[in-house]
Amino acid sequence: MAQAADTRKRGKTSGKANSPEIDREQLLAAYRTMLLIRRFEEKAGQLYGMQLIGGFCHLYIGQEAVVTGMQMAIGEGDEVITSYRDHGHMLACGMEARGVMAELTGRAGGYSRGKGGSMHMFSKEKNFFGGHGIVGAQVSLGNGLAFSNWYRGNDRVCLTYFGEGASNQGQVYESFNLAALMKLPTVFIIENNKYGMGTSVERASASHDLSKNGSPWGIASAQVDGMDVLAVKAAAEVAVAACRAGKGPYLLEAKTYRYRGHSMSDPARYRPREELQLMRTQHDCIDHARHQLEQLGVEEARFKAIDDEVKAIIQDAADFAQASPEPDAAELWTDVLVGG
Amino acid sequence: MATQILMPALSPTMTEGKLARWLKNVGDDVRAGEVVAEIETDKATMEIEAVDEGKLTQILVPEGTEGVAVNTPIAVLSANGEAVAVAAVAAPVAQAPVVLASTQAVAPAAAAIAEDKDWGAMAPTTVREALRDAMALEMRADADVFLLGEEVAQYQGAYKISQGLLEEFGPKRVIDTPITEHGFTGMAVGAALNGLKPIVEFMTFNFSMQAMDQIINSAAKTLYMSGGQMGCPIVFRGPNGAASRVAAQHSQCYASWYAHVPGLKVVAPWSAADAKGLLRAAIRDPNPVVVLENEILYGQTFDCPTDPDFVLPIGKAKIERAGTHVTIVAFSVMVGVALKAAEILAARGIEAEVVNLRSLRPLDTDTVVASVKKTSRLVTVEEGWPYAGIGAEVAMRVIEEAFDWLDAPPVRVHGADVPLPYAVNLEKLALPQPDWVVDAVTKIV
Numbered sequence: 001m002a003q004a005a006d007t008r009k010r011g012k013t014s015g016k017a018n019s020p021e022i023d024r025e026q027l028l029a030a031y032r033t034m035l036l037i038r039r040f041e042e043k044a045g046q047l048y049g050m051q052l053i054g055g056f057c058h059l060y061i062g063q064e065a066v067v068t069g070m071q072m073a074i075g076e077g078d079e080v081i082t083s084y085r086d087h088g089h090m091l092a093c094g095m096e097a098r099g100v101m102a103e104l105t106g107r108a109g110g111y112s113r114g115k116g117g118s119m120h121m122f123s124k125e126k127n128f129f130g131g132h133g134i135v136g137a138q139v140s141l142g143n144g145l146a147f148s149n150w151y152r153g154n155d156r157v158c159l160t161y162f163g164e165g166a167s168n169q170g171q172v173y174e175s176f177n178l179a180a181l182m183k184l185p186t187v188f189i190i191e192n193n194k195y196g197m198g199t200s201v202e203r204a205s206a207s208h209d210l211s212k213n214g215s216p217w218g219i220a221s222a223q224v225d226g227m228d229v230l231a232v233k234a235a236a237e238v239a240v241a242a243c244r245a246g247k248g249p250y251l252l253e254a255k256t257y258r259y260r261g262h263s264m265s266d267p268a269r270y271r272p273r274e275e276l277q278l279m280r281t282q283h284d285c286i287d288h289a290r291h292q293l294e295q296l297g298v299e300e301a302r303f304k305a306i307d308d309e310v311k312a313i314i315q316d317a318a319d320f321a322q323a324s325p326e327p328d329a330a331e332l333w334t335d336v337l338v339g340g
Numbered sequence: 341m342a343t344q345i346l347m348p349a350l351s352p353t354m355t356e357g358k359l360a361r362w363l364k365n366v367g368d369d370v371r372a373g374e375v376v377a378e379i380e381t382d383k384a385t386m387e388i389e390a391v392d393e394g395k396l397t398q399i400l401v402p403e404g405t406e407g408v409a410v411n412t413p414i415a416v417l418s419a420n421g422e423a424v425a426v427a428a429v430a431a432p433v434a435q436a437p438v439v440l441a442s443t444q445a446v447a448p449a450a451a452a453i454a455e456d457k458d459w460g461a462m463a464p465t466t467v468r469e470a471l472r473d474a475m476a477l478e479m480r481a482d483a484d485v486f487l488l489g490e491e492v493a494q495y496q497g498a499y500k501i502s503q504g505l506l507e508e509f510g511p512k513r514v515i516d517t518p519i520t521e522h523g524f525t526g527m528a529v530g531a532a533l534n535g536l537k538p539i540v541e542f543m544t545f546n547f548s549m550q551a552m553d554q555i556i557n558s559a560a561k562t563l564y565m566s567g568g569q570m571g572c573p574i575v576f577r578g579p580n581g582a583a584s585r586v587a588a589q590h591s592q593c594y595a596s597w598y599a600h601v602p603g604l605k606v607v608a609p610w611s612a613a614d615a616k617g618l619l620r621a622a623i624r625d626p627n628p629v630v631v632l633e634n635e636i637l638y639g640q641t642f643d644c645p646t647d648p649d650f651v652l653p654i655g656k657a658k659i660e661r662a663g664t665h666v667t668i669v670a671f672s673v674m675v676g677v678a679l680k681a682a683e684i685l686a687a688r689g690i691e692a693e694v695v696n697l698r699s700l701r702p703l704d705t706d707t708v709v710a711s712v713k714k715t716s717r718l719v720t721v722e723e724g725w726p727y728a729g730i731g732a733e734v735a736m737r738v739i740e741e742a743f744d745w746l747d748a749p750p751v752r753v754h755g756a757d758v759p760l761p762y763a764v765n766l767e768k769l770a771l772p773q774p775d776w777v778v779d780a781v782t783k784i785v
Contacts, residue, residue: 112569265383335563335567335568337603337627
C-alpha cells in the first residue's frame with residue numbers, strides 16, 4: 001500500500017527563506033502529509049477507544065505542520081529523533097502507516113514487532129531514531145546522531161524534536177552547550193504546544209521566549225508559526241542550511257497547539273474550551289494549507305482525490321493492524337542482546 | 341454507508357463509563373474531529389470526537405446512562421442519511437494470556453563466546469597499561485572506535501589511563517568533554533545508535549548515576565524496543581567502588597546496579613590480563629558493555645600476555661587458585677583479598693578454590709557450580725552492599741543448581757551496609773579484609 005510521501009529530497013534547501021514562494025505541488029504534498037497524519041491519529045484514537053491500542057498514546061493532532069514543514073527541508077541521510085508524540089514524525093519520514101499502526105496494536109507487523117509500542121518505534125531504513133519515552137532524553141541522543149555526522153565528516157544534519165515541557169530538562173541545556181562547543185549539526189526544534197501535560201508554559205518556564213534558550217551558548221535561533229506549514233518549511237531551510245554549512249546548532253521554536261489531551265486519558269480541563277475552538281477554527285494548519293491551495297486554483301476534485309487516497313491508506317493500516325498476529329511468544333526473548 | 345460510534349475506552353484501565361451528555365442530536369451533520377458527546381469515567385469527564393463524518397441517524401444510548409460498557413454502539417452515523425439497523429459489533433481480538441515459551445530466568449547471552457586459552461609469552465604489566473593498550477589496539481584496528489570523557493585527552497586521564505592516546509589518535513578520537521555526564525553519555529549513546537563505537541570514560545562510576553537514564557533506558561533497551569533494528573555498541577568504563585579515604589559519595593560499587601539490567605553486559609577485571617582481554621572484548625562487542633575497573637588496582641603489576649591478538653571471552657570466569665575444601669567467589673579487587681585469605685587458610689590446612697568471576701552479566705554459573713560440586717561449600721566476596729548484591733545472586737544460583745552438593749549454607753562476605761565513612765578506622769571496618777574471608781570460611785569448613 002502506498003504510504004506517506006517521503007518529502008526528503010536532497011538539494012531543495014536553497015529556497016528564499018524569508019518570502020516563502022508557494023510551490024503548488026510542494027504544498028499539495030505537504031497538505032497530503034498533514035492530512036495523512038491527522039487521519040492516522042484520529043483512527044489511532046478510535047482504535048484506542050476500542051481497546052485495540054493500550055498504554056500511553058499521545059496524539060499529534062493540531063501540530064502536523066511542524067514536522068511536515070521541517071521534513072521538507074532535509075534530505076536523504078539526515079537523521080530524525082523525537083519524543084513519545086511520534087506518530088506524525090514517523091509518517092512524515094516516510095515510514096509506512098501499516099507498520100506504525102500495527103505497532104500501536106502490539107502486533108508482529110509493527111515496526112518494533114510489537115515490542116516497542118506507541119512511544120518506542122524506530123526505522124533504521126528511514127533514519128528515524130525514535131520514539132523516546134523519557135522526556136528530554138532524545139535531545140542528548142540527537143546530539144550523538146549529529147556527532148556521528150561530524151565524526152564521519154559528512155554534511156548530514158540531525159533534526160532533534162522536543163516539546164516546551166522537555167525544554168526545562170537539565171540534559172537539554174547540557175546538550176545545547178555540547179552542540180555549540182563542538183559545532184554539531186543539530187537543529188533543535190521546540191514544538192511549543194503550550195502545555196507540558198497539564199501545565200502551561202507560563203507556569204513551567206521563567207523564559208518567555210524559548211527560542212532564546214540557546215542564546216547563552218550563541219546558538220542561532222528563530223521562532224516560527226507552527227500552524228503554517230510553509231512558514232515552518234522556510235524557517236527549517238534556513239536552520240538546516242546553517243547546520244549543513246558547519247555553523248553549528250540551530251534552535252527553532254515552533255508555536256503550535258495540540259487539540260487532544262496530553263495522552264488518551266486527559267480531559268484537558270486546564271485550558272479554556274474557547275482557546276481550543278479558536279485554534280481549531282481560525283488557525284488549523286490543514287485548513288490554512290487548503291485555503292492557500294484553493295487560491296492557487298486547486299480544485300475540489302483534487303482535494304477529494306487526496307482525501308480518498310489518504311482514507312484508503314488509513315483504512316488499510318487499521319485493517320492490517322488488526323489482522324496482523326500478536327508476536328510469537330518466542331519474541332519475548334529475542335533482541336535483548338545482539339547475537340543472543 | 342453507516343458507521344457505528346462505539347463507547348470508547350479513555351484510559352488503559354477503563355471498562356465502562358457514563359454517557360453524560362450528547363452534544364449532537366439526531367439529524368445533525370457531524371464532521372470528523374467534532375465533539376459529539378461527553379463521557380464520565382471514574383477519573384474525569386472527557387469529550388469524544390467523531391472519527392468519521394456523516395449524519396447522526398440514531399442515538400442508541402441516551403444521555404445519563406451509567407455503566408455503558410466499552411465498545412457498546414452508542415450512535416449511528418450515516419453518510420447519506422439512511423436508517424440503519426445496528427449490526428453486531430465485532431469483538432476485540434481476544435488477548436490470550438501469554439504462555440512463556442521458555443522458563444529461563446534471564447535473557448540468553450550472546451552465543452559463540454570463544455574459550456580462554458593459553459596465550460603464551462607474558463610480560464609484567466600494570467592494570468593501567470593494560471587498559472591503555474587495550475584501547476590503543478582497538479582504536480588502531482577500527483576507525484569507528486573513539487574515547488570521550490572528562491580529562492581523557494590533554495590531561496591524559498584523571499587516573500592516567502588514556503596516557504598517550506591523544507598524541508597517537510588526535511582530538512577527534514580522544515575527546516575532552518565538559519563536566520556534563522548526562523549530556524555526553526546521551527551523545528555517545530546516540531552516536532552508537534548511529535553505528536559508531538564510543539568508549540565513555542567516567543572519571544569514576546559514581547558519576548555515572550548522573551547518566552544512568554541514558555545507560556539503561558537508551559543504551560540497554562533500544563535494541564529490544566526497536567525489534568532488533570538498532571543496536572548500541574558502546575563501552576562505559578572507569579573506576580568503580582571504594583578508592584581510599586574518599587568517603588560515601590565517591591566510594592560505591594555499581595556491580596549489582598548494572599548487572600540487574602537485561603540488555604547490558606557487565607565485566608569487572610582484576611588482573612592486567614583481565615583488564616586488557618575484557619576491555620578489548622567489550623570494545624568489539626556489538627552490545628553496551630559496562631567495564632567496572634578499580635582505582636586501587638590501576639598501579640598493580642601482573643603478568644599479562646604479549647600476544648597482539650590476546651582477548652578474553654565475556655561470560656567466562658577464571659579459577660585463580662585450585663582447591664578442594666571451599667569455593668570462594670570474588671570479582672575485581674576482592675579477588676586479591678580472596679587469594680590472600682586462601683594463603684592464610686592453606687597454612688591452616690584448608691585448600692580454598694578461588695573463582696574470579698571476571699564477568700557479572702552474563703554470569704558464568706557453570707564454573708561456579710562445578711567448583712561447588714567439588715568443594716561443597718561456597719563463600720562469596722564483594723566490596724559492595726549485601727542487599728540484592730552479586731553474592732546473593734551467586735548464592736541463589738548455586739542453591740538452584742547444586743543444592744544437594746552443599747554441606748553448609750553459603751556465606752556472603754561484603755562491605756558494611758552503610759554509606760562508606762571517611763575516618764581511617766571506620767573505613768577499614770566497612771570494607772572486606774582477608775581475615776573476614778578467613779572467618780567466613782572457618783565458619784563452614
